[in-house]
Amino acid sequence: MALPRLSFCVDIRFMMRRSIGVATDLYELTMAAAYFEQGMTQRAVFELFIRSLPQNRSFLITAGLDQALEYLESLRFTADEIGYLKSHPAFENISGEFFEYLREFRFTGDVWAMAEGTAAFGMEPILRVEAPLIEAQVVETYLLSTITFQTLIATKAARINIAAGGKDIVDFGTRRAHGPEAGLLAARASYIGGCLGTSNVEAGLLFNIPTFGTLAHSFIMSFEAEEEAFRAFLASFPHSATLLVDTYDTINAVEMICEKFGGPESNIAAVRLDSGDLVDLSKRTRALLDAAGMTSTTIFASGDLNEEKIADLLARGAAIDAFGVGTELVTSYDSPALGGVYKLAATEVNGLAVPRMKLSGGKTTYPGAKQVWRLTNQHEEYERDIIALTSESEPDVGGLRPRPLLEPVMKDGRIQGSDSANPLIAARERAKGELARLPKPLLELDCKHGYPVMISSLLEKKRGELSEKLIANRM
Amino acid sequence: MALPRLSFCVDIRFMMRRSIGVATDLYELTMAAAYFEQGMTQRAVFELFIRSLPQNRSFLITAGLDQALEYLESLRFTADEIGYLKSHPAFENISGEFFEYLREFRFTGDVWAMAEGTAAFGMEPILRVEAPLIEAQVVETYLLSTITFQTLIATKAARINIAAGGKDIVDFGTRRAHGPEAGLLAARASYIGGCLGTSNVEAGLLFNIPTFGTLAHSFIMSFEAEEEAFRAFLASFPHSATLLVDTYDTINAVEMICEKFGGPESNIAAVRLDSGDLVDLSKRTRALLDAAGMTSTTIFASGDLNEEKIADLLARGAAIDAFGVGTELVTSYDSPALGGVYKLAATEVNGLAVPRMKLSGGKTTYPGAKQVWRLTNQHEEYERDIIALTSESEPDVGGLRPRPLLEPVMKDGRIQGSDSANPLIAARERAKGELARLPKPLLELDCKHGYPVMISSLLEKKRGELSEKLIANRM
Secondary structure, three states: OHHHHHOOOOOOOHHHHOOOOOOOEHHHHHHHHHHHHOOOOOEEEEEEEEOOOOOOOOOEEOOOHHHHHHHHHHOOOOHHHHHHHHHOHHHOOOOHHHHHHHHOOOOOOEEEEOOOOOEEOOOOOOEEEEEEHHHHHHOHHHHHHHHHHHHHHHHHHHHHHHHHOOOEEEEOOHHHOOOHHHHHHHHHHHHHOOOOEEOEHHHHHHHOOOEOOOOOHHHHHOOOOHHHHHHHHHHHOOOOOEEEOOOOOHHHHHHHHHHHHOOOOOOOOEEEEOOOOHHHHHHHHHHHHHHOOOOOOEEEEOOOOOHHHHHHHHHOOOOOOEEEEOHHHHHOOOOOOOOEEEEEEEEEEOOEEEEOOOOOOOOOOOOOOEEEEEEEOOOOOEEEEEEEEOOOOOOOOOOOEEEEOOEEEEEOOEEOOOOOOOHHHHHHHHHHHHHHHOOHHHHOOOOOOOOOEEEOHHHHHHHHHHHHHHHHHOO | OHHHHHOOOOOOOHHHHOOOOOOOEHHHHHHHHHHHHOOOOOEEEEEEEEOOOOOOOOOEEOOOHHHHHHHHHHOOOOHHHHHHHHHOHHHOOOOHHHHHHHHOOOOOOEEEEOOOOOEEOOOOOOEEEEEEHHHHHHOHHHHHHHHHHHHHHHHHHHHHHHHHOOOEEEEOOHHHOOOHHHHHHHHHHHHHOOOOEEOEHHHHHHHOOOEOOOOOHHHHHOOOOHHHHHHHHHHHOOOOOEEEOOOOOHHHHHHHHHHHHOOOOOOOOEEEEOOOOHHHHHHHHHHHHHHOOOOOOEEEEOOOOOHHHHHHHHHOOOOOOEEEEOHHHHOOOOOOOOOEEEEEEEEEEOOEEEEOOOOOOOOOOOOOOEEEEEEEOOOOOEEEEEEEEOOOOOOOOOOOEEEEOOEEEEEOOEEOOOOOOOHHHHHHHHHHHHHHHOOHHHHOOOOOOOOOEEEOHHHHHHHHHHHHHHHHHOO
8 A cells, every 4th residue: 555655755845835934932033143143153952851741641752853853954044034033123133144144044953863753751852952052042942842742642642552452543633633734743643653544635645654534424414315325435435435324323324234235245344433332332333244244344433532432442342443533642632732841951162061951940950961871671671761961981780781862863954864764664663662662561541650760870960060050159 | 013014924825835635634535536426516515613612611712714714715736636646545446537626626615704703602603614515525624623723722812811810921832832833823823812922933924913032041051140141132132131030040130130230221121930939939029120120120920821820820919910821822731622523514405405414422413504693782791692594584582682603704715805904903802802792700710601502493493303304214
């Protein structure tokens, strides 16, 4: 199924289609102007991380890096955008040189990041930017919205796929997503998180994700009788039709399908249940289909599903082969945002990297450019992570194999090529591998277990020293 | 402040920037193919509504219509999009004529809708489409995602503005929105819902919404001392600076500002508190600023705020003049989706409109094209709504003034001109007027009160008749 699609995976890069210079918060640009006027051209290090895991989550699956890197590579300020800023009252005292600077603006920095599909935890840098201060600053808003949203959805998708225990999940959420683009990005992130595919056709065209569809009630209702509607749809889609059976009465519809379109030669791919008691209806539907010799016709279920409901349906013996999940998946309904932040970790002063941190109540950060080390035990299970300074060598913990999670992905503003022929499928495979290697209790839906993330002793020491210095300075 | 911006409100229409034919669910296009092959060219009526109000909401404020109409007017299928569909395994039996049809596709229908900024309730059609069946069907997904998301956010914004009791709210949520486009659309919807403006610069450029910014902690941390950072920012932004004061210690920073930059001639527009006990800190900050003669410097607060927290801060006497609200606003965190649906209400058979409905358990719809009547009493308060068939005359309820909420907004696929010079500001004013006319108990944050929405007796009768007929038919 993939090959014919590949020929139409057109060369439209997602981010190229928008003017994106002003897709940011105003303060990024006012700060840029102030840095510019102060002649502050030094390099800086920023790190993007989720402060802590939200309720009902015991791990994250990272996603969104591809769109983040495309943004960095294509970021420009158009004449319209610069004109808007010039006319903005806040910029009335800003010199023309700054606007000339914006006209020539390119992101020229280096980026390290966790590969998409990596398991991540609170406080761990998912992405690190090292670039001239202004460049590193103005990209904050866009990077956060792109990476935290896709990470949010890939994580939710992983939970739903865990609950389905190997049965297929298809993203059906576009209509309930936070706007059309959110639907597209959610389809992508859901695929990374383990879904089989999506109903979103644009995701098929742009990202080569398998796309699926069934039937709407309106189709059935457009015909005088349900049977006519099924007959018409089967005429056009003889091999791939999934017939929706609950428009008037589910069991009546299934009986009619068995009678009129059944038999061992039947081509009907699936029937879809969308309301009612899915355990009872699916069992009765399976029995009717089997009795009519339609053993290869599968049962697809949808209707406000989530991971808890799917786990419950399966535990109660529902005869369901695949699930369509919409609203809950694409909005991460039970936990609809991640506390993503992008914090200054160091600035260059006289050629030296000087660690930076903030002390604000409850929101203190760790200073310096950091790496995240993942330690795997001899059973190929992840045992703990260590956040350390990049200047530290590989941690040496007896019997555990360390692996650095942040890899170079952009150099001097250019995306570094991937080893993989299909990075999106690689990300999906990676996520699957991560779930296999996380400690088993982390996969429980009720999130009673945590994963150990340690801070290296040098990093703790540096934080303590800088904290004391900052407190002393302000006396 | 508005005039200089208007000159840069460029002529980029939001939807024109994307290829949008495939921004839909696959089943819309498979159904279209089946309708096409059956020669079903009759007209149909679809209605978009929210099935019921979600938790913590006792009204909705509609938004997103402008983007929906732009979509309908500009919807096309590009060669790439058609190529993708042709290569899709599901379409293997579909004739070339259907793809020729897509190449020439235009939306040619008529649309009625509630104006943006209208108060709406569960079951009430917000938008009604009358168009050839295929055209009316394929637009379902995009219309739902556009209108339900902006309505979700305009409603949340209205609640937050009610809690702020006239103090200003600025949308700061772009970074936590569900992707960059969601941030932009949330800024627009927040403005309709009563916010003063947004931090999202693109919303300023495209929609002429006032944009605001302060300072990030990273700016302060990029200087050796906080005082230097403030001095640098004030050099570039002498009249509009909002100084962030919690990077190291809030009260220390405020004292320093008073000492170094204070006095009655001080130009500092505002200080921003972003962490800690905002009641205590704001009172102490106000006292320090006043003592330094800085009575016109206002206090801006942010930091994971929502309507309940704002109401609580103000009830406890916080000396805060304006609030920045992010995550909670742009994700509608406590209720992150609306159950928006788009249902077939009638189809044309032999030139007559035949009402349609579905019976699925718990999800029954009302048949026929409908109008929503809002009844206002002599105190200019809304008293109840009546959902009736469009064929019914104006309801005659003693002492109450009826007004139809669905107005013609598109004819033969062309947007009907608005009376207003600035429709977005008109929508914002309309929302404000709606909140003034809703029954007062509906404005309480705890949502213990409902608003009466009645079904006309003719509509109930028609539903009963059709329901009986459908049940009889399937026996």
